[in-house]
Amino acid sequence: MNLPRIAVDAMGGDEGVRVMISGAALARRQHDRFKFLLVGDQARIERALDAHPNMREASEILHCEDVVGGDEKPTQALRRAKSTSMGLAINAVKRGDAGAAVSAGNTGALMAMSKLALRTMPGIDRPALAALMPTLGENDVVVLDLGANTECDARNLVQFAIMGAAYARIVTGRDLPRVRLLNIGTEETKGTDQLQLAAQNLRQATGLSLRFEGYVEADKINRGDVDVVVTDGFSGNIALKAIEGAARFVTDLLKDAFRSSTRSKIGFLISRPATELLRHHLDPNNHNGAVFLGLNGVIVKSHGSANAAGVANAVAVAARLLEEDLTDRIAAGLGHLGEDRLRERGGKA
CATH class of the missing domain: 3.40.718.10 (Isopropylmalate Dehydrogenase)
Known part of the structure; x- marks a missing residue:
């Protein structure tokens, strides 16, 4: 079965790009059917991908430099939903460009953005x-x-x-x-x-x-x-x-x-x-x-x-x-x- 690709908010979490890309690469080694839309700073993602050649053919990068802060209020994050890595990952699910999104970012912001974009x-x-x-x-x-x-x-x-x-x-x-x-x-x-x-x-x-x-x-x-x-x-x-x-x-x-x-x-x-x-x-x-x-879509929250x-x-x-x-x-x-x-x-x- 060919799974829809998974959008990964590469900028979320305590350590951001390095750990998110390493985790996605590990998941692909365990399940080679996985494909990804990696959302975040392209230069940083490219550097992280150098250590994981198995990810190159399975990934597309959506460039974005803006990040939702860990202590940012959901109302503030919502106003930047179209410019942040978290918001773009969720919107990829809404548009059908990805089947699911994974983020280790701000939980309140992730819920607010997901509910607004995907609806209940x-x-x-x-x-x-x-x-x-x-x-x-x-x-x-x-x-x-x-x-x-x-x-x-x-x-x-x-x-x-x-x-x-x-x-x-x-x-x-x-x-x-x-x-x-x-x-x-x-x-x-x-x-x-x-x-x-x-x-x-x-x-x-x-x-x-x-x-x-x-x-x-x-x-x-x-x-x-x-x-x-x-x-x-x-x-x-x-x-x-x-x-x-x-x-x-x-x-x-x-x-x-x-x-x-x-x-x-x-x-x-x-x-x-x-x-x-x-x-x-x-x-x-x-x-x-x-x-x-x-x-109306799959959103998974990874621990920061x-x-x-x-x-x-x-x-x-x-x-x-x-x-x-x-x-x-x-x-x-x-x-x-x-x-x-x-x-x-x-x-x-």
Whole structure:
């Protein structure tokens, strides 16, 4: 299958062109079907390509020197959408010059530009930021929203559940992904009115390609017992940062422990295979590539500090979502939702 090319915002991220091009090159070595539209300063991109000859025949460069700043407000970035590398990468998807776009730049600006250029799919009120998190089970867990929408009503949460389930069917292979709402307890009486209303709507909906299993608490997200965790962007972002912080805490604690004495150092050598496995499992680069679900196009957000392997993973996520027709899967799920009945119950917060 010939995939549409992927637009890469080569100027985004903490290290910009070098890492973005290295990551795209690594992705192409792993999947030689990938083709790219590299958006950014042509001279810098050309220099980076000198180290990756495998990219030459697979890439076209769209010159652009303007960059969205990491601390730039989305409203400011929107005014320069037609002149920045991020904006041009997104517009390439809108025009059909690329099938997907990958950027490691400012998340708020990326969401604002993507929503303005691509618009939300019919039946979706707001796009959501979804990402994969590691678990103790066989598959990663899809968590959304991770910060695109700080306040959500029941209708939004149900739509997120459908979008997250469509994504989970691609990455887990499950026909009926297990979906739960993030809550402060698992009892039916826990949570806000909108959260309880979303649960009620999901329990009563028929024909959805998911299995709604009620609520999940934050400490159970990574146990492997759920495929999709749905929440508002405020709570989701806090949960994400807490999990990432806990992972760094554990790895730093192990490092300090193994350096504490000669006996500990010997113990490290003995246990090194296990600690390396742990490090690999917790490395965010191995799970890099958050997706804006609900747009008329595929936009993938790479972590700003991602290394080449992380960028390659984000590119692979974009390619897989194109290959598996994510937007068509979401549209099919919405077709079974019964929008009129949901609107009647859900309303707006």
